[in-house]
Amino acid sequence: MSQGDETHHFRRLIVVWAVLAVVLDVVFYFAVGPHVPPGAMTSTASGQQFDFNVLFMLALPVMLAVWVYMGYALIVWRGSRAGAVEPEGGPKARGHFGIQVGWIITTTVIVLGVFIFGSIKLADAGAGGGEGPDPLWTPTSHDVLPIQVIGQQWQFTYRYPTFGGFETRQLVIPVDTTIAFHVTSLDVIHSFWAYQLGVKADANPSEDNIAYTTTKQLGTFTVRCAELCGLWHGAMYNYGRVLPRAQFFVWAQSTEHQIAANTKNLPPFSYTYVPDANGADGGFYPDTADPYSNVEQYGATTPSK
Numbered sequence: 085m086s087q088g089d090e091t092h093h094f095r096r097l098i099v100v101w102a103v104l105a106v107v108l109d110v111v112f113y114f115a116v117g118p119h120v121p122p123g124a125m126t127s128t129a130s131g132q133q134f135d136f137n138v139l140f141m142l143a144l145p146v147m148l149a150v151w152v153y154m155g156y157a158l159i160v161w162r163g164s165r166a167g168a169v170e171p172e173g174g175p176k177a178r179g180h181f182g183i184q185v186g187w188i189i190t191t192t193v194i195v196l197g198v199f200i201f202g203s204i205k206l207a208d209a210g211a212g213g214g215e216g217p218d219p220l221w222t223p224t225s226h227d228v229l230p231i232q233v234i235g236q237q238w239q240f241t242y243r244y245p246t247f248g249g250f251e252t253r254q255l256v257i258p259v260d261t262t263i264a265f266h267v268t269s270l271d272v273i274h275s276f277w278a279y280q281l282g283v284k285a286d287a288n289p290s291e292d293n294i295a296y297t298t299t300k301q302l303g304t305f306t307v308r309c310a311e312l313c314g315l316w317h318g319a320m321y322n323y324g325r326v327l328p329r330a331q332f333f334v335w336a337q338s339t340e341h342q343i344a345a346n347t348k349n350l351p352p353f354s355y356t357y358v359p360d361a362n363g364a365d366g367g368f369y370p371d372t373a374d375p376y377s378n379v380e381q382y383g384a385t386t387p388s389k
């Protein structure tokens with residue numbers, strides 16, 4: 085095989101690869117991109133969707149390079165083809181300056197590019213992950229609705245501190261609003277994963293783990309526990325709703341009034357609730373509301389009935 089022959093094959097490969105890569109990337113972005121999970125219900129969800137699309141659009145040309153070369157070799161260099169010449173690529177490629185430099189530059193650019201892209205996107209108000217009690221990146225909006233997420237074996241409950249601190253099993257949030265989820269636990273470690281919201285934050289006892297997102301679309305979403313937390317971990321899920329703002333305020337105010345008697349029995353709103361030695365009592369319900377069981381031990385005071 086002459087030098088000219090090789091250049092000719094190489095150019096053809098590059099042209100076929102480049103055309104296919106551009107076409108498939110564009111088709112993917114417009115036809116598949118908007119359907120990539122977790123959707124676009126919130127700022128963090130659409131941010132994640134965009135990131136997944138960018139990663140796939142980077143990966144597609146890399147996969148195509150392998151497939152195009154394989155396909156080309158199968159068709160053009162197959163042994164049964166009339167006039168086919170046995171290629172002798174290995175030794176020549178080993179010391180090939182252009183290939184070596186090209187390989188190092190291409191891989192370096194891709195890896196460093198993804199590193200920079202990922203760092204910038206992570207700085208975008210935490211990207212939906214729990215940022216701990218003292219978030220590095222906070223939303224620019226001053227109108228932030230705080231909602232506390234409390235994990236316990238085996239369900240999540242939600243407290244609304246700006247509505248008298250009532251606690252409910254329903255997660256209802258308003259649209260076009262920045263939400264600060266304050267995620268904590270009463271017992272073991274859990275993880276609050278609101279899939280369509282693009283929010284995932286560890287729920288640890290004695291920790292106030294904060295995750296931000298801004299709602300963009302109405303609809304329902306799924307909440308799952310994403311940290312193995314015991315026997316019924318798999319049953320630890322519920323569904324939440326994003327409502328129009330006016331409807332949300334109606335819901336929140338009416339719920340606040342409906343369950344006011346229950347709220348009185350709760351401890352005052354706090355960012356964490358330290359479990360004590362009272363087992364299932366967990367220190368969460370005050371002793372006046374929930375007398376201790378007779379298995380209380382470990383030095384905690386027994387309340388007088």
Ligand SMILES: [Cu+2]
Pocket residue numbers: 235236238273274275309310311312313317320
């Ligand atoms: Cu759990």
